[in-house]
Amino acid sequence: MTHIAIIGAGLIGRGWAFVFARAGTEVRVWDPQPAVLDRLPDDIAGMVEQTAPFGQAGTDPEATAARIRAVTTPEEALDGAALAQESGPEVLDTKRALFARLDAIAAPETILASSSSALMASRFAGELPGRARCLVGHPVNPPHLVPVVEIAPAPFTDPAVTERARAIYAAAGQVPVVLQREIDGFILNRLQAVVLAESLRLIEQGYVDVRGLDDTIRHGLGRRWAFMGPMETINLNAPGGAGDYLTRYGAMMAGLAQGAAREEAFTPAVAAIVGAAFADVSAPETVRARQNWRDAELAALAQHLAARAQHDNAQE
Amino acid sequence: MTHIAIIGAGLIGRGWAFVFARAGTEVRVWDPQPAVLDRLPDDIAGMVEQTAPFGQAGTDPEATAARIRAVTTPEEALDGAALAQESGPEVLDTKRALFARLDAIAAPETILASSSSALMASRFAGELPGRARCLVGHPVNPPHLVPVVEIAPAPFTDPAVTERARAIYAAAGQVPVVLQREIDGFILNRLQAVVLAESLRLIEQGYVDVRGLDDTIRHGLGRRWAFMGPMETINLNAPGGAGDYLTRYGAMMAGLAQGAAREEAFTPAVAAIVGAAFADVSAPETVRARQNWRDAELAALAQHLAARAQHDNAQE
Numbered sequence: 001m002t003h004i005a006i007i008g009a010g011l012i013g014r015g016w017a018f019v020f021a022r023a024g025t026e027v028r029v030w031d032p033q034p035a036v037l038d039r040l041p042d043d044i045a046g047m048v049e050q051t052a053p054f055g056q057a058g059t060d061p062e063a064t065a066a067r068i069r070a071v072t073t074p075e076e077a078l079d080g081a082a083l084a085q086e087s088g089p090e091v092l093d094t095k096r097a098l099f100a101r102l103d104a105i106a107a108p109e110t111i112l113a114s115s116s117s118a119l120m121a122s123r124f125a126g127e128l129p130g131r132a133r134c135l136v137g138h139p140v141n142p143p144h145l146v147p148v149v150e151i152a153p154a155p156f157t158d159p160a161v162t163e164r165a166r167a168i169y170a171a172a173g174q175v176p177v178v179l180q181r182e183i184d185g186f187i188l189n190r191l192q193a194v195v196l197a198e199s200l201r202l203i204e205q206g207y208v209d210v211r212g213l214d215d216t217i218r219h220g221l222g223r224r225w226a227f228m229g230p231m232e233t234i235n236l237n238a239p240g241g242a243g244d245y246l247t248r249y250g251a252m253m254a255g256l257a258q259g260a261a262r263e264e265a266f267t268p269a270v271a272a273i274v275g276a277a278f279a280d281v282s283a284p285e286t287v288r289a290r291q292n293w294r295d296a297e298l299a300a301l302a303q304h305l306a307a308r309a310q311h312d313n314a315q316e
Numbered sequence: 317m318t319h320i321a322i323i324g325a326g327l328i329g330r331g332w333a334f335v336f337a338r339a340g341t342e343v344r345v346w347d348p349q350p351a352v353l354d355r356l357p358d359d360i361a362g363m364v365e366q367t368a369p370f371g372q373a374g375t376d377p378e379a380t381a382a383r384i385r386a387v388t389t390p391e392e393a394l395d396g397a398a399l400a401q402e403s404g405p406e407v408l409d410t411k412r413a414l415f416a417r418l419d420a421i422a423a424p425e426t427i428l429a430s431s432s433s434a435l436m437a438s439r440f441a442g443e444l445p446g447r448a449r450c451l452v453g454h455p456v457n458p459p460h461l462v463p464v465v466e467i468a469p470a471p472f473t474d475p476a477v478t479e480r481a482r483a484i485y486a487a488a489g490q491v492p493v494v495l496q497r498e499i500d501g502f503i504l505n506r507l508q509a510v511v512l513a514e515s516l517r518l519i520e521q522g523y524v525d526v527r528g529l530d531d532t533i534r535h536g537l538g539r540r541w542a543f544m545g546p547m548e549t550i551n552l553n554a555p556g557g558a559g560d561y562l563t564r565y566g567a568m569m570a571g572l573a574q575g576a577a578r579e580e581a582f583t584p585a586v587a588a589i590v591g592a593a594f595a596d597v598s599a600p601e602t603v604r605a606r607q608n609w610r611d612a613e614l615a616a617l618a619q620h621l622a623a624r625a626q627h628d629n630a631q632e
Binding site: 118140141145146147148150175177178179180181183184185187188189190191192193194195196197198199202203205206207208209210212213214215216217218219220221222223224225226227228229230231232234235236237238239240241242243244246247250251252253254255256257258260261262263264265266271272274275277278281282283284287288290291293294297298300301302304308312 | 434456457461462463464466491493494495496497499500501503504505506507508509510511512513514515518519521522523524525526528529530531532533534535536537538539540541542543544545546547548550551552553554555556557558559560562563566567568569570571572573574576577578579580581582587588590591593594597598599600603604606607609610613614616617618620624628
């Protein structure tokens with residue numbers, strides 16, 4: 001494969017660079033801020049150090065780092081790239097301007113993918129001459145430790161581009177999920193939004209405290225969702241599978257969903273309650289230290305799940 | 317501790333028996349169906365065989381099994397029990413009748429806890445002379461592999477009973493979450509219900525297929541939710557913590573929640589789509605085989621998470 005261009009070297013952009021480099025692909029990284037590019041080698045070294053003990057830095061961690069190269073212009077990044085992964089700020093006008101610039105520079109065969117977490121490609125690429133090679137490839141933070149990538153093509157995206165993007169992400173070891181229709185928030189953040197709304201409501205109305213809410217997911221639903229989704233979960237919760245489950249429990253679940261919170265759950269009052277519950281982890285340094293803990297846990301979990309998948313395959 | 321009484325020896329009741337026996341407590345199991353009790357030793361032996369390789373059958377797996385004893389009357393099960401865990405059918409009239417019977421038999425100091433997954437104690441214990449020692453202790457299936465237990469006291473439950481139940485579950489190694497107010501569906505199933513409603517809608521309206529939906533959770537959100545809840549997740553997704561997150565992204569998330577599906581998402585049409593996606597795992601034997609896979613994955617994950625917790629504690 002030709003190289004991958006990374007546009008924007010923040011947390012997400014660096015994670016993407018690591019994903020492709022770890023899989024053996026050359027990566028060129030550009031960021032409009034020179035200071036960010038200056039820090040890149042140290043940042044990548046830190047990622048290698050954190051992930052290598054869990055087998056998440058590729059077969060040769062030093063080679064992974066060596067494949068990532070900072071460049072000083074977007075032209076240099078894009079020249080001959082199979083795919084450019086844009087990971088700039090989640091601001092519509094900024095993304096519009098950046099995509100116009102990338103589209104003017106890039107060769108027609110270069111795929112332009114945005115890491116946007118909620119904005120559809122229709123909103124920022126619809127006016128471009130090269131809009132047929134534009135789409136969203138939404139990762140989770142950090143991409144090198146959480147493998148899903150939501151591929152959201154716009155109605156104007158060439159289906160062959162969508163398929164090439166899918167194949168590129170899959171070859172790099174990610175798990176691509178291709179949306180069949182565009183929707184704001186895609187799938188992941190829509191599901192996260194309903195969980196947040198109902199969680200915030202239950203906390204604000206005094207049914208449960210912040211820690212109890214987190215424990216219910218962490219020591220309950222999250223145990224299953226780490227290795228199977230909600231649809232397979234219900235398929236195993238009735239003797240006759242998902243259809244049987246929905247016959248038995250659908251009305252009860254529908255009743256609970258009917259009374260669920262929406263937009264109105266996001267109040268300043270509940271933000272204060274949740275903020276107070278994490279008062280000891282709310283300054284940038286302490287948040288960063290805890291993010292490091294999270295990333296180590298994600299790396300350990302990735303190693304565990306990979307070992308289990310290998311075990312299951314060996315048994316088949 | 318005195319012994320624990322298990323009332324109802326289906327999947328949930330057996331899981332509870334295993335939880336307490338593994339922690340070193342004697343357990344007496346009664347079920348109205350003699351055939352269920354006859355099978356109990358074999359069922360427990362199967363649970364030992366599955367969980368011992370992952371360190372989830374206690375320090376001495378044979379002793380765990382030996383602590384579980386079937387008894388032929390509820391009187392024998394309850395006599396001197398610290399807590400009776402009722403795990404009968406999720407049918408209101410059945411639960412009402414069973415609780416009336418248990419309340420008439422049990423000594424006043426025995427706690428009567430129901431495994432009900434959605435029915436509040438107010439609905440089935442409110443008329444009983446001993447209602448002050450009644451509450452819900454809702455586990456997840458199977459309780460010995462998913463540690464959360466939602467403790468939902470009714471307004472009439474003695475707070476000292478709630479605290480004793482909490483201590484008993486915690487001493488057995490479960491993670492108790494005490495609800496501060498009663499609500500149908502408690503916390504876990506309310507959160508599951510909103511995820512199901514939005515998932516089913518996104519599938520039926522053709523945004524994503526069943527497998528893509530599951531992948532989004534399994535390889536995305538579920539990676540975090542296996543070791544931290546949604547509130548800590550957002551606390552780490554902005555430099556200034558949860559308050560900062562809700563300021564930056566609250567409006568976007570609120571907008572996504574506003575458009576979320578409710579009751580109307582549970583249609584026969586989508587049940588058919590989801591059922592078809594699992595057509596190869598929908599007969600009782602194949603579902604049971606896949607449940608065994610799930611339980612092995614849960615046991616392996618429990619072992620992994622316990623090792624990580626030990627590692628984190630050692631570092632502090």
